[in-house]
Amino acid sequence: MLRVSKLTDYATVILTHIAHQPDELHAASDITQSTGVALPTVSKVLKLLSKANILISHRGAKGGYQLAKKPNETNVAEVITAIEGPIGMTECMTSKGTCEQEPSCEIKGNWSLINRAVYTALEAVTLADMAAPVRQQAVSVVMPMTKETNELKVEN
Amino acid sequence: MLRVSKLTDYATVILTHIAHQPDELHAASDITQSTGVALPTVSKVLKLLSKANILISHRGAKGGYQLAKKPNETNVAEVITAIEGPIGMTECMTSKGTCEQEPSCEIKGNWSLINRAVYTALEAVTLADMAAPVRQQAVSVVMPMTKETNELKVEN
DNA sequence: CTTATATAGGACTATTTTAGTACTATATAA
DNA sequence: TTATATAGTACTAAAATAGTCCTATATAAG
Numbered sequence: 001m002l003r004v005s006k007l008t009d010y011a012t013v014i015l016t017h018i019a020h021q022p023d024e025l026h027a028a029s030d031i032t033q034s035t036g037v038a039l040p041t042v043s044k045v046l047k048l049l050s051k052a053n054i055l056i057s058h059r060g061a062k063g064g065y066q067l068a069k070k071p072n073e074t075n076v077a078e079v080i081t082a083i084e085g086p087i088g089m090t091e092c093m094t095s096k097g098t099c100e101q102e103p104s105c106e107i108k109g110n111w112s113l114i115n116r117a118v119y120t121a122l123e124a125v126t127l128a129d130m131a132a133p134v135r136q137q138a139v140s141v142v143m144p145m146t147k148e149t150n151e152l153k154v155e156n
Numbered sequence: 157m158l159r160v161s162k163l164t165d166y167a168t169v170i171l172t173h174i175a176h177q178p179d180e181l182h183a184a185s186d187i188t189q190s191t192g193v194a195l196p197t198v199s200k201v202l203k204l205l206s207k208a209n210i211l212i213s214h215r216g217a218k219g220g221y222q223l224a225k226k227p228n229e230t231n232v233a234e235v236i237t238a239i240e241g242p243i244g245m246t247e248c249m250t251s252k253g254t255c256e257q258e259p260s261c262e263i264k265g266n267w268s269l270i271n272r273a274v275y276t277a278l279e280a281v282t283l284a285d286m287a288a289p290v291r292q293q294a295v296s297v298v299m300p301m302t303k304e305t306n307e308l309k310v311e312n
Numbered sequence: 313c314t315t316a317t318a319t320a321g322g323a324c325t326a327t328t329t330t331a332g333t334a335c336t337a338t339a340t341a342a
Numbered sequence: 343t344t345a346t347a348t349a350g351t352a353c354t355a356a357a358a359t360a361g362t363c364c365t366a367t368a369t370a371a372g
Contacts, residue, residue: 001240009246016263060369061317087158090165107172110286117277130266216340217346
């Protein structure tokens with residue numbers, strides 16, 4: 001598996017929809033109709049995204065939600081974090097001291113690198129990418145790290 | 157979150173341990189002692205890895221498990237798949253036709269690319285990397301895809 | 313000022329997934 | 343023949359997720 005939750009999936013669908021008209025206000029009831037996701041669920045997702053400052057909310061009559069930033073300024077890693085909490089491939093990445101084996105674990109450092117690699121891939125895709133046709137996407141590419149440093153070698 | 161299951165985490169610990177002595181046979185009881193993971197759990201993981209042809213098993217007295225291939229020929233993506241099933245960030249990546257929205261989904265193609273990016277990152281790290289100190293790891297790097305093709309542009 | 317509308321926040325239940333355990337069958341070395 | 347070790351499967355308990363609902367609060371418009 002290794003998958004995002006359904007709510008996260010909904011979140012990307014909803015945000016992609018909003019990203020098509022970034023300047024307008026979108027009420028939860030409107031989004032339900034356009035996306036086919038049930039209203040209570042849409043509502044839950046919108047609240048989470050609003051709390052994470054990915055969306056701005058406007059209360060009251062004629063209220064609704066709009067993007068807090070430009071579509072290319074919000075990425076998939078942020079969306080996942082907003083819905084599911086911090087991204088960490090293993091328990092020790094997000095909550096230290098929980099795993100008994102942690103002090104003697106030999107592979108924690110390697111998981112940390114894997115984690116970073118996955119995060120980098122997710123960070124590279126923005127809402128603007130999601131709203132655009134497939135071909136304009138960013139993708140991940142793997143290359144060996146330099147032996148001298150432990151730094152992530154990033155290219156654009 | 158977005159994390160691998162505990163069993164997958166155990167699997168990497170166990171495989172890393174075995175990778176240190178790839179040619180010897182390792183009984184479940186021995187691995188329990190070296191890793192601190194409970195015997196029934198170790199046993200379950202070993203069976204799954206054996207079924208996925210990552211390990212070779214030898215039954216009977218003086219039996220045990222050993223790596224089916226060289227440490228650098230088994231990667232983390234294979235291990236995750238062995239324990240959790242196929243890697244797919246969304247439901248539609250692994251089981252088609254389950255999601256009602258699938259036919260009209262606008263972002264399936266983009267999720268497919270994200271999925272591929274993450275998979276590429278996981279595929280790049282082998283058991284040999286896990287068994288080695290941190291600095292020899294492979295890491296993922298992100299770069300924009302060419303607009304002309306829909307191909308993954310991979311560099312080494 | 314009142315009313316209708318829309319989000320905020322939290323609580324709750326049901327479902328699904330995961331983790332962990334146990335039992336029986338089978339293979340093999342001595 | 344016996345002791346040892348894996349194979350396969352089924353089952354239970356725990357945790358995470360999904361989905362729903364209710365009350366409070368803010369705002370536009372009449």
